[in-house]
Amino acid sequence: MNTDKWIRLIFCSFVTCSSFQIWQPCTEILAQPSYVVSSKTTSLDQSDPSLVLTIDTWAIGKSVYTQIPKGWRTDDEFLTKYFSPDFSRPFSLNETAHGQTFVTRLSGRYYGRGPDKREKFLIATKLKAIGKYPLNLLSQPVNDEHRLSQRNDHFTVDSLLVKYNRAWLSASIFSGVGHTDWRDWGDLFDLFPEQFDVDNYKRVSGRRVPRGAEVNVRGAFGDLQLIAGPELVWGNGKSAFARWNVRLGGIDAAAFYADEEIVWGREGEHLRAAEISFRARPEKLSRLALAVLYRPFRLNWPYTFVEEVQRGQSFQGTKYKIYHARTRQKDALGVIVEFERARLPFFFNVHTTYTYCGLASGNKSEISIGLEKMLARSFNLDTEFTYRTPLKEPNPRIFEGTVDNSGPNFLSPRGPDDPFWVNADNRKAYLLSLILLYDPTPATRFNKYRPNILEEWNLNPLENASFAFALRYTASHFPTATDLQTYVNEFGNRVWEPSSTFGLWPTRRPIHFFEFLGRIGLSKRQNNCLILKLKAGQSLATSGLAYGSNTPREKPITGLTDIALSGKWKAVNFGVEFGRSVWGPEEWHRRFGATIDRRYGAQVSIQTSRHSYLELRYTRYREVDNKYLALELGPFDEMIFTYKFYLAAQKGLF
Amino acid sequence: MRLLAMIISVALTLFWCGCQTTPLESLRDPRPDGTTGIWTGQWLIYGDKLETGGGLLLFPGAENQTIDLAFRHPNKPERGNVIRYSWNGQEVTGQYAFSGVSFTVASNWRTYDITPSKDLSQGGYRKVTFKAKADLSENTSVRFEGPVTSIGVERRRSFDWDSLATSFEPHMLRTVREFFVISFHYNGNDKSGQGGTVYVDDIRLER
Numbered sequence: 034m035n036t037d038k039w040i041r042l043i044f045c046s047f048v049t050c051s052s053f054q055i056w057q058p059c060t061e062i063l064a065q066p067s068y069v070v071s072s073k074t075t076s077l078d079q080s081d082p083s084l085v086l087t088i089d090t091w092a093i094g095k096s097v098y099t100q101i102p103k104g105w106r107t108d109d110e111f112l113t114k115y116f117s118p119d120f121s122r123p124f125s126l127n128e129t130a131h132g133q134t135f136v137t138r139l140s141g142r143y144y145g146r147g148p149d150k151r152e153k154f155l156i157a158t159k160l161k162a163i164g165k166y167p168l169n170l171l172s173q174p175v176n177d178e179h180r181l182s183q184r185n186d187h188f189t190v191d192s193l194l195v196k197y198n199r200a201w202l203s204a205s206i207f208s209g210v211g212h213t214d215w216r217d218w219g220d221l222f223d224l225f226p227e228q229f230d231v232d233n234y235k236r237v238s239g240r241r242v243p244r245g246a247e248v249n250v251r252g253a254f255g256d257l258q259l260i261a262g263p264e265l266v267w268g269n270g271k272s273a274f275a276r277w278n279v280r281l282g283g284i285d286a287a288a289f290y291a292d293e294e295i296v297w298g299r300e301g302e303h304l305r306a307a308e309i310s311f312r313a314r315p316e317k318l319s320r321l322a323l324a325v326l327y328r329p330f331r332l333n334w335p336y337t338f339v340e341e342v343q344r345g346q347s348f349q350g351t352k353y354k355i356y357h358a359r360t361r362q363k364d365a366l367g368v369i370v371e372f373e374r375a376r377l378p379f380f381f382n383v384h385t386t387y388t389y390c391g392l393a394s395g396n397k398s399e400i401s402i403g404l405e406k407m408l409a410r411s412f413n414l415d416t417e418f419t420y421r422t423p424l425k426e427p428n429p430r431i432f433e434g435t436v437d438n439s440g441p442n443f444l445s446p447r448g449p450d451d452p453f454w455v456n457a458d459n460r461k462a463y464l465l466s467l468i469l470l471y472d473p474t475p476a477t478r479f480n481k482y483r484p485n486i487l488e489e490w491n492l493n494p495l496e497n498a499s500f501a502f503a504l505r506y507t508a509s510h511f512p513t514a515t516d517l518q519t520y521v522n523e524f525g526n527r528v529w530e531p532s533s534t535f536g537l538w539p540t541r542r543p544i545h546f547f548e549f550l551g552r553i554g555l556s557k558r559q560n561n562c563l564i565l566k567l568k569a570g571q572s573l574a575t576s577g578l579a580y581g582s583n584t585p586r587e588k589p590i591t592g593l594t595d596i597a598l599s600g601k602w603k604a605v606n607f608g609v610e611f612g613r614s615v616w617g618p619e620e621w622h623r624r625f626g627a628t629i630d631r632r633y634g635a636q637v638s639i640q641t642s643r644h645s646y647l648e649l650r651y652t653r654y655r656e657v658d659n660k661y662l663a664l665e666l667g668p669f670d671e672m673i674f675t676y677k678f679y680l681a682a683q684k685g686l687f
Numbered sequence: 688m689r690l691l692a693m694i695i696s697v698a699l700t701l702f703w704c705g706c707q708t709t710p711l712e713s714l715r716d717p718r719p720d721g722t723t724g725i726w727t728g729q730w731l732i733y734g735d736k737l738e739t740g741g742g743l744l745l746f747p748g749a750e751n752q753t754i755d756l757a758f759r760h761p762n763k764p765e766r767g768n769v770i771r772y773s774w775n776g777q778e779v780t781g782q783y784a785f786s787g788v789s790f791t792v793a794s795n796w797r798t799y800d801i802t803p804s805k806d807l808s809q810g811g812y813r814k815v816t817f818k819a820k821a822d823l824s825e826n827t828s829v830r831f832e833g834p835v836t837s838i839g840v841e842r843r844r845s846f847d848w849d850s851l852a853t854s855f856e857p858h859m860l861r862t863v864r865e866f867f868v869i870s871f872h873y874n875g876n877d878k879s880g881q882g883g884t885v886y887v888d889d890i891r892l893e894r
Contacts, residue, residue: 115797300759349723431721433730438806441730441738443723514717531794533740535721538714571710581718585801590710664797 083144089681090137097167100670101126107667111523112175112183116667133164134178136191153198159191159209171669172652173618175523176236191235203249209234209241212260218278219287219310221324221369222395225274226266233620234267238525242267255279268519268527270294285312296527297449297519304330306394318375326367328394331452334360336392337444338425348443351431355444360393360452367394381405381413390459393452396423397459411473415485419464427455427516430535445532446577447516454516457537457575463510465543474498479552487550487566489599494560502551507570510543520576520624534577538589546570561602568595572616572623579626587626588661591616597634604640617666627663631655648675726810728894732790732866733817733887735768739866741802742794746787748780751882754788760820760886769888774871776824776882783879787870790833792863799864807834807860810892815867816852817890821845824881826874833867834892835859841872845883866892 101107106119106126140157166182181189192209214220214227228234234242245262261273272293279286289308298304310324339353348355367390375382382405390397399421406414428447433440447454468487472479474497480486481493487503515536522528530536547569555561571592574580579587593615599608612632616623631654638648650673654666731738737756745752751774758771772788779786793802812834821829823845832839835855867890873880 110797349725351721351723353720429717429721431723433723433726434809435722435724436718437803438809439722439740440726440807440810444721531740531742532736532738535717538717540713541715542713544710544713571713580714581716586798590714592710 083146084686085142085144086684086686087140087142087681088137088683089679090135091677091679093134093136094676095132095134095167096129096674097132097170098129098672099127099169099171102668102670105667105669107171110664112179113523113665114171114174115664116662116669117664118662128169130167130169131165132167132170132178135162135164136160137162151198151200155194155196155198157192157194159193161189161191163187163189170673171671172673175619177239180239190241192231192241201251204247206246208244210243212243212265215274215276215289218256218276219285219312219322219324220276220289220308221310221322221371222289222306222308222326222367224289224291224306224308225260225276228266230267234525237619238267238521240264240525266293268296268521268525270296283313286310287312297529304328306330320371320373322369322371324369326369326390326394327365328367329362329365330393332360332362332365332393334452336360336425336447336451336453337428339428339444348431351429353429353431355431364391364393364453366391379406381407390424392424395459396425396453396455398422398424399459408469411471411475413470413472413475415466415468415470417464417466417485419462421459421462421464423455423459423461425453425455426461427514427536429514430533439533442532445517446514446534446536448532449517449529451516454518455513455536456515456518460511460515460537461513463508463512463543465506465508467506469504470501471503472496472498472501474501479503487548489550489564489566492550492552492564496552497554497557498552499554500551502549505548507546507548508543509540509546511537511540511573513539515577518576520621523621530577535581536577537573537575538580540573544571544573544590546572555600555602561600563598563600566595566597566599569593574623574626576624576626579624582626585660586662586664588628589626591628593628605637606639607637608635610634617663619665622663622666625663626661627666628661629654629663629666630657644678644680646677646679648677649673650675728811730807730810730812730892732815732890732892733770734889737790739790739792741790741792741866743788743790744793744796744799746789747782747785750779751775751777752779752786752788758886767888769886770869771884771886772869773884774882776827776873776880778879783873785870785872786882787868789865790867791865804862804864807863807892808857810860811857811894812855812860812892813857814852814854814893815890816850816893817867818848818850818888819846820848820886821883822885823871823883826876827880827883828872828874829883829885830870830872831868831887832870833865834863836865836868839868848886866890 103123103125104118104120105116106122107114107116137160138157140155142152143154145151145153161177163178163181166178177189181187194205194207194210196205197203209231211229211231212227214223215225216223228243231242234240243262243265245260245265247258247260249258256278258276263271265272265274270293272291275290277288287310291306293304295302295304306326306328308324308326310322312322314320336358338356338358340356341352342354344350344352347353369386369388371386373384377383384403386401388397388399399419401417401419403415403417408414428444430442430446431444432442468485470479477495477497478493479496479501480491482491487505517530517532517534517536519527519529549565549567551565553563555563571590574589580589591614594613595615597608597610612629614628614630615632617627617629633653634651636648636650638646640646652671654668656662656668743754745754753773755771757768760769774786776783791799792805793799815833817831819831821842823829828841828843830839830841831851831853838853838855840851840853869885869887871883
């Protein structure tokens with residue numbers, strides 16, 4: 034019997050077990066998000082067992098029906114499918130396929146006895162077995178199941194966590210387990226970025242990211258944490274990070290160190306940085322923070338820059354004069370000062386941040402001012418303005434020949450051989466953001482995790498207003514271009530844009546974007562609600578590869594409209610959406626300027642029992658203007674019927 | 688309630704306004720700023736990295752071949768990066784007779800047909816020069832061509848680093864799609880050969 038048949042047999046057995054409820058469900062486990070191996074620290078009563086073993090598992094079946102309209106065809110390209118017009122086929126292509134996947138999480142927790150009853154030891158893993166993959170899937174063909182089926186492989190480990198925990202010490206080894214950043218610890222320069230999208234990293238690259246080990250020691254000397262691993266940040270190389278936090282009088286002091294191997298750099302080249310920060314509350318309603326960064330990256334390194342001059346003095350008839358210089362010690366320094374004051378006479382809250390980064394430590398000077406004001410009893414207006422400029426502007430591409438027939442470069446935008454760059458984070462910008470929030474019950478905050486992010490996942494499920502909404506207007510003006518940027522390619526590796534590109538183009542005038550997120554409560558007891566999400570305005574592609582390409586596929590800017598209505602009523606979730614000229618669903622679609630002319634979607638899902646869940650999802654893409662024909666985003670109709678069965682069991686020993 | 692209706696009306700108006708703008712007009716094309724209009728008659732196609740602005744494609748398919756554009760040759764560390772292209776002699780798209788790599792104007796084979804060709808005749812180039820080393824198996828030869836694909840240099844035996852060149856007339860470069868092409872050819876009686884490995888560096892178009 035081959036592996037595929039074994040998996041089907043297991044699947045059938047599983048469904049049978051589910052029907053007879055042989056295993057007792059553990060609702061606490063089911064409530065945990067499926068993508069994170071839980072590392073929750075809990076304590077037990079004296080009578081509770083010392084060792085708790087847990088298993089919870091999903092059997093997921095999918096039936097996928099797809100239709101490609103006449104005049105189009107698809108070709109397999111690695112994991113994705115490329116669409117192209119094919120006028121020789123005057124009929125639509127229909128296909129149906131089925132797939133099965135098992136996901137199992139196993140964990141063992143050992144709890145202490147006596148006065149210290151906390152969780153002492155944890156081992157947890159998430160495993161996946163794939164029976165069959167529906168090869169006709171078009172809406173998200175880049176995924177781990179597809180990759181495994183191409184390799185004729187059936188099993189994968191999604192995550193692994195081994196953790197030892199004491200009052201003064203915790204240590205862990207992790208693989209495919211997300212981590213937060215250290216901003217709450219005072220890392221104002223964000224040396225240690227958060228990595229939470231672990232499912233996405235695995236789905237796109239096939240690797241478990243982040244991977245590494247961590248030690249955290251706490252005592253009278255403060256709080257010390259060390260993390261090291263082969264890939265702590267997706268697409269980056271080997272790295273190590275350290276943090277030390279201590280309280281000195283009324284000041285929270287912190288020191289950070291980062292050492293990252295540069296995968297695109299010269300052999301053995303590392304990017305090292307050290308930061309110290311101080312945070313204090315001079316009075317009850319104000320907060321002050323200061324951070325100093327030292328990042329000695331490629332010091333005494335040659336670089337070029339240009340200035341605009343009159344034609345007679347310029348280089349080869351362009352409007353630029355080229356200069357050469359070297360980076361110096363002072364270019365390694367950076368400073369951030371933050372100040373916040375609440376309950377001022379006119380404004381409710383004011384906060385301001387000034388950032389200066391030398392050439393090697395970030396190449397920018399930025400000031401940001403935020404004002405928050407209560408307009409009426411239920412209305413709140415949050416305004417934020419940011420002005421940013423790089424210390425050295427990006428290099429233009431100066432080349433032989435003409436725009437239509439270009440020759441070799443005299444000068445290209447800065448890339449992998451340079452000590453600093455201008456990219457999306459430090460390009461010259463004027464940014465204005467206005468957020469109007471209507472919440473008649475401010476005691477239950479509108480946003481759950483982060484303020485000012487208007488996404489459904491950020492809505493507070495405890496919000497008890499019958500109607501609440503947030504409206505955001507953003508104006509962005511980028512008067513200058515950028516240098517080259519890095520991106521993670523289709524194999525999950527970090528690479529540079531080619532030197533034949535021109536970076537992100539400047540904008541002539543501010544571009545506008547509007548977002549609306551509204552919630553209508555239908556019944557407070559079961560959190561039944563309707564959620565309306567609207568997005569409209571102009572949106573820029575994020576990579577220079579989408580700007581001024583020789584091929585008519587890439588769209589550097591799109592005027593998009595996206596409307597989505599979703600809701601929840603008891604055990605039923607439903608939603609419909611319509612998008613016009615929207616970016617494709619993957620991160621790289623916006624990077625490469627790939628849009629969908631018309632996108633329609635509808636889904637309904639039902640929790641049929643404590644063990645089972647059904648979902649029907651319909652997706653339709655249409656090409657309307659026959660311009661910007663993105664390779665991966667051709668027209669299709671797709672209907673996916675998903676059925677999930679889950680079981681969980683917990684066993685206490687000793 | 689009136690305030691709420693007003694805010695929603697304003698929001699919908701703003702949405703509508705945002706959708707009406709023609710987006711491309713919001714961008715400024717920086718390309719003409721860096722245009723010199725001149726041709727110096729020298730183009731370093733590959734020094735330490737590919738400088739064509741295009742990409743590469745393996746032909747007739749990508750099987751049983753490897754290419755590294757940043758290979759550090761152990762015997763020539765002073766040379767920096769070199770191109771290393773290798774074929775193991777096995778099947779490539781149903782045949783065993785040849786395989787190759789082409790450094791194209793297009794960024795990949797998907798865009799090969801829709802990328803405009805380059806007119807390099809304005810550069811006045813008359814030759815392409817390069818340095819190469821080849822480790823060839825029995826009955827396998829290596830050929831270097833481009834940008835005129837009908838003119839090339841062929842070697843039938845292994846050789847160490849050698850300076851090579853091909854010559855052509857500038858008017859032959861009016862519609863260039865390939866800057867440089869490296870190909871292996873198997874001429875043996877057996878079904879397949881052992882292939883070979885070639886290292887190439889310092890590719891230049893010159894007058």
